[in-house]
Every structure is written in structure tokens, then in C-alpha cells.
Amino acid sequence: MFKEERLQLIVDEVTRHNKVRSSELCQMLNVSEDTVRRDLKELADKGIVRKVHGGAVANSLIPPEYREQNIGHIGQKRIIAEKALSLVRDGQLIIIDGGTTNLELVRQFPEGLKATVFTNSIPIANELCTHSEIDLFFFGGKVLKSVRVTIGMDVLHFLSDLNADICFIGARSLHASLGITTTRREEAQIKRKLAEVSNQVAALVTSDKVGTIQPFRVVELEEVHTIVTELPPGAAEMRPFRDKGIEVL
Amino acid sequence: MFKEERLQLIVDEVTRHNKVRSSELCQMLNVSEDTVRRDLKELADKGIVRKVHGGAVANSLIPPEYREQNIGHIGQKRIIAEKALSLVRDGQLIIIDGGTTNLELVRQFPEGLKATVFTNSIPIANELCTHSEIDLFFFGGKVLKSVRVTIGMDVLHFLSDLNADICFIGARSLHASLGITTTRREEAQIKRKLAEVSNQVAALVTSDKVGTIQPFRVVELEEVHTIVTELPPGAAEMRPFRDKGIEVL
DNA sequence: AACAAAGATGCTGTTTTATGCAAGTTTATT
DNA sequence: AATAAACTTGCATAAAACAGCATCTTTGTT
Numbered sequence: 001m002f003k004e005e006r007l008q009l010i011v012d013e014v015t016r017h018n019k020v021r022s023s024e025l026c027q028m029l030n031v032s033e034d035t036v037r038r039d040l041k042e043l044a045d046k047g048i049v050r051k052v053h054g055g056a057v058a059n060s061l062i063p064p065e066y067r068e069q070n071i072g073h074i075g076q077k078r079i080i081a082e083k084a085l086s087l088v089r090d091g092q093l094i095i096i097d098g099g100t101t102n103l104e105l106v107r108q109f110p111e112g113l114k115a116t117v118f119t120n121s122i123p124i125a126n127e128l129c130t131h132s133e134i135d136l137f138f139f140g141g142k143v144l145k146s147v148r149v150t151i152g153m154d155v156l157h158f159l160s161d162l163n164a165d166i167c168f169i170g171a172r173s174l175h176a177s178l179g180i181t182t183t184r185r186e187e188a189q190i191k192r193k194l195a196e197v198s199n200q201v202a203a204l205v206t207s208d209k210v211g212t213i214q215p216f217r218v219v220e221l222e223e224v225h226t227i228v229t230e231l232p233p234g235a236a237e238m239r240p241f242r243d244k245g246i247e248v249l
Numbered sequence: 250m251f252k253e254e255r256l257q258l259i260v261d262e263v264t265r266h267n268k269v270r271s272s273e274l275c276q277m278l279n280v281s282e283d284t285v286r287r288d289l290k291e292l293a294d295k296g297i298v299r300k301v302h303g304g305a306v307a308n309s310l311i312p313p314e315y316r317e318q319n320i321g322h323i324g325q326k327r328i329i330a331e332k333a334l335s336l337v338r339d340g341q342l343i344i345i346d347g348g349t350t351n352l353e354l355v356r357q358f359p360e361g362l363k364a365t366v367f368t369n370s371i372p373i374a375n376e377l378c379t380h381s382e383i384d385l386f387f388f389g390g391k392v393l394k395s396v397r398v399t400i401g402m403d404v405l406h407f408l409s410d411l412n413a414d415i416c417f418i419g420a421r422s423l424h425a426s427l428g429i430t431t432t433r434r435e436e437a438q439i440k441r442k443l444a445e446v447s448n449q450v451a452a453l454v455t456s457d458k459v460g461t462i463q464p465f466r467v468v469e470l471e472e473v474h475t476i477v478t479e480l481p482p483g484a485a486e487m488r489p490f491r492d493k494g495i496e497v498l
Numbered sequence: 499a500a501c502a503a504a505g506a507t508g509c510t511g512t513t514t515t516a517t518g519c520a521a522g523t524t525t526a527t528t
Numbered sequence: 529a530a531t532a533a534a535c536t537t538g539c540a541t542a543a544a545a546c547a548g549c550a551t552c553t554t555t556g557t558t
Contacts, residue, residue: 002268003516004301022534032518037535053525054534078267107266111277122378122387126371129394130265138371138399140389140407145378150387158389158403252506271544281508286545302515302544505554514545524535 001082006031007039009079011066014049014058021055027232028079076206076230081105083249084168084204084228090114092165095194096124098149099170101204103127109134118162120155120190122148144187151186159193167198169219171205173212176240179221181214188216195219202226210237221246250278256288263298263307270304323353325455325479330354332498333417333453333477339363341414344443345373347398348419350453352376358383367411369404369439370419371397393436400435408442416447418468420454422461425489428470430463437465444468451475459486470495 026036049056081104098121120139141150171180228249275285292298298305330353347370369388390399420429444450475496
């Protein structure tokens with residue numbers, strides 16, 4: 001991650017909560033305390049934040065180039081995607097489910113990544129068409145237009161003889177005792193199957209989805225190996241998941 | 250590769266990912282770090298990107314001359330699409346093959362068109378997701394990234410029990426005696442099958458493709474029922490086709 | 499065609515930047 | 529006051545940026 005991006009993220013964090021601990025930042029950004037301190041100093045010099053012992057607090061006005069929703073803006077999803085990148089490596093067979101967070105992940109894929117990817121998401125397939133070294137396969141079937149993924153028997157059939165290294169599953173809701181749930185029965189069915197044929201199951205979720213529940217069960221928590229959120233890995237919200245032996249990034 | 254092409258590619262990359270590392274670029278473009286740096290400097294001077302240590306990030310607005318892929322013949326394709334619209338009606342089962350002309354066709358589909366559409370083209374599926382009354386199905390299979398369509402056994406399997414009212418076939422070349430031909434064997438195979446399971450076969454082609462030949466045969470002219478070009482229906486170029494009893498719009 | 503001028507590209511060596519680490523100092527908290 | 533966490537300073541290193549130069553293309557002019 002570029003230093004500029006880091007600065008942007010710090011500003012976002014400060015504007016959202018009016019304050020920030022440097023210890024949290026350095027976990028969230030995967031850099032040393034030193035670097036965070038230097039970043040905060042730089043932002044303080046520019047008058048964007050005010051440095052205090054242990055972190056920084058918001059300063060009245062944010063200059064336009066640092067405001068959220070700027071084009072180059074880095075949201076939570078990008079943080080998640082960057083963390084999740086460490087899970088993929090050359091030569092893997094990867095299944096990628098739909099969802100905007102997963103889309104962000106494939107956008108971060110390095111240009112030369114060599115892998116075989118299966119997906120049922122139209123936008124994700126579209127994005128991956130620009131990666132010359134990726135072997136891409138699409139699960140055919142009926143298109144669920146609202147989320148732009150395919151569902152139905154054909155997908156299940158396609159999956160029957162597949163064995164993937166890792167599956168990035170899209171999760172609308174993640175709960176410490178109920179696992180992953182979603183809003184449509186057919187979707188749940190497909191997702192369950194995706195997880196079933198994969199050696200590792202990773203769920204990329206923004207923290208606002210943690211603790212929520214939807215009507216249809218996708219997979220139990222026991223079947224999920226890795227959870228990636230934008231929070232620092234040690235965050236209290238993720239405690240229950242860590243306790244169950246799930247890797248939390 | 251021309252310098253301008255390189256600059257365009259860099260801009261594309263930045264607009265897609267919001268950032269780019271110069272190391273990636275020089276690998277991707279096969280030029281030295283120096284050249285990449287000079288390119289980035291140039292783009293930065295024009296205000297198109299913002300240079301940061303190690304690469305560049307997106308800058309709020311991209312001038313129109315650098316926007317993505319301005320595909321050729323856009324005007325002609327629109328004329329073709331409008332004529333071809335008369336071929337579709339509510340309630341039909343329609344197969345739509347890939348290609349930019351066909352994409353233009355679905356863009357012209359009226360909002361409330363009620364139909365069942367099968368396609369193997371990612372952009373077309375994506376476009377049709379916005380049409381609420383269309384039942385959309387996607388042929389799964391291996392993705393041919395350069396044209397964003399699926400190919401392979403799975404597509405053929407998917408097609409086996411289908412019977413469509415009309416098929417809009419994408420044609421790279423159309424010849425009065427050799428029919429439709431294309432550049433890849435797998436593509437030809439799929440297209441032939443698409444035509445086979447359809448009661449009516451329509452080819453939407455710009456006139457510059459008429460009379461050209463590619464290595465692989467898709468279908469004979471006898472199997473094509475309708476040809477749509479941007480030319481007036483009575484144009485001399487289309488005479489040989491009309492003479493064979495093909496409807497020319 | 500010949501030739502000059504301008505431009506693009508890559509190479510070499512040097513300078514700057516980003517970042518982490520270590521050792522010592524300051525600050526908060528109990 | 530004791531102690532742990534947070535800060536400061538200085539240093540080390542690797543990557544990136546820069547400047548100057550040599551080579552090769554392209555372009556325009558006679």
C-alpha cells in the first residue's frame with residue numbers, strides 16, 4: 001500500500017470517529033508503530049489532525065483532497081481486499097463468489113497472477129478478463145439479476161467434479177453462532193456447495209455485517225477457515241470468532 | 250508499442266484500480282522503470298494522475314480523450330441495432346452471441362421487453378441485468394478473455410436441450426459464398442451450435458466485414474435467415490445475399 | 499536521398515525517501 | 529514511585545527517484 005493511501009485511510013478513520021489510537025492503526029494498516037507515528041506527524045504538520053499521546057484527534061476542517069468519496073478514496077473494502085490478497089498465490093484453483101467486496105479483491109489481483117478461477121459473478125468475470133495469466137471459468141445458469149450471479153441446477157452440476165484450493169465466499173451476514181446466512185434460498189444453496197468443494201473457505205466482510213442474521217443458512221462457522229474484515233485483527237468484535245479457532249485477518 | 254498506447258494503458262490501469270505501482274507497469278509494458286517514471290510524470294503534469302512514491306494514484310477527473318475504449322463504428326452499429334430491433338418481440342426465447350454490435354442491440358432493448366434470453370457474452374449479460382422483465386440465462390464454460398464469451402464443452406452441453414425462436418449471431422466475416430467465418434475454432438463450434446438450435450438466425454454486421462473471410466467456418470449462408478447492416482436494404486453490396494433469398498435489412 | 503534536429507529509451511552512478519530497529523527518554527496510570 | 533506504553537533520536541537498508549549521457553528512431557527540411 002502506498003503511503004498516500006495510508007494517510008488517506010488515517011484521515012478517514014479520524015473523521016469517522018473523531019479520534020484514533022496509533023496502536024489500532026498500525027494493526028489495521030500492517031505497518032510499524034514508527035511509521036504510524038510519522039504519518040500522524042505529517043498529517044499534524046499539515047494541520048489535518050492533532051496529535052495526542054497514543055494517537056490523534058480530529059481537527060476542524062478537512063481539505064478537499066482528503067475528503068471521503070474522492071476518486072482515489074480507499075474504503076473499507078479495499079483494506080479488506082488488500083489483506084485478503086495474502087491468501088492467494090500462483091497456481092491455485094480459486095472459486096470467487098459474488099459481492100462487491102470480492103469484486104474489490106479481484107481488482108487488486110496483481111497483473112501477472114497465474115491461477116485458475118471459477119466464478120458465478122458477472123462483474124467478477126468481467127474484471128478478470130483483463131488478467132492475461134488467469135484461466136477463467138464461469139458457472140452457467142439462471143442469472144439472478146439483482147446481484148448479477150448465476151444460480152440453479154446448472155451451477156450445481158458444474159461444481160460437482162471440482163476441487164478448489166480456496167473459496168472466497170460472499171457473506172451478507174456473519175454471526176458467531178449461526179455462521180454465514182443470506183437472503184435467498186437459491187443463493188444459499190449455491191454458496192454452500194461452493195464452500196463444500198473447497199479446501200479453504202474465506203469470508204470477506206465489512207464489520208457492519210458481523211453479528212447480523214438473514215433467513216437462510218449458508219454454512220456453519222466450523223466450515224469457515226478465514227475471516228477478513230477491515231478491523232485490526234485483535235479487535236474485540238472478532239473475539240468470538242478467534243476463540244473458535246478461525247483465522248481472523 | 251507506441252508511447253501513446255502506453256499512456257492509454259496506464260490511464261486504463263489507474264482508472265480500474267485507482268492506483269498503480271510503477272514496478273508492475275514496467276513489467277506489464279516491457280519498458281524500463283525510467284520510462285514508466287517519465288510517463289507517469291507526463292500524465293501527472295497533465296493532471297490525469299497523481300504521482301506518489303512507488304507509482305501513481307487516480308486523480309479525480311479523467312479527460313475524455315483518455316477515457317476507456319472508444320470502440321469503432323459506433324454510429325453504424327447503432328443504426329444496425331435499431332433495424333434489428335424489429336426482429337424481437339415479447340415472449341420470445343432469444344439467443345444472443347457476443348460482439349460489440351450485438352451489445353449495441355441489447356442496449357437498445359426497450360425497458361419493458363418480456364423475453365427469455367440466453368447468452369455466452371459477459372458484457373451482454375451484464376447489460377441485460379438492468380432489464381427487469383427479461384429472464385436471463387448464461388452459458389457457463391471456459392472464458393475466452395479477449396472477446397469475453399464462454400466456450401467449450403459445457404456450453405455445448407447447456408445448449409443441447411434448447412430450442413430458440415431467434416439467434417443473433419456475432420460475425421467477424423460474412424461472405425456471399427462461404428457464409429459466416431471466424432478466427433477461432435472453438436468459437437466457430439459454439440456459434441454453429443447456437444445457430445443450429447434456433448428457428449431463425451440473424452447476423453448483425455457492419456458493411457466492412459462483408460466479403461471478408463476468416464479461417465474457420467461457422468455456418469453456411471443457407472442457414473442464415475436475416476442479415477442486418479448499416480447500408481440501405483437495396484444496396485448493391487448486398488445483392489448476392491438478397492439473391493439467395495436472405496432477408497436483408 | 500541526405501542530413502540535421504528533436505524525441506524516446508535505457509544505462510550508470512548518485513541522491514532521496516520510506517520504513518523498520520534499537521537504545522534511551524518521556525508520559526500516563528495505578 | 530513503579531511500570532508499561534508511547535515517544536524520540538539516530539542509524540541501517542532497500543527501494544525509488546533523479547540527473548546526465550549514449551544510442552537509436554522519428555520527423556522535417558533541403
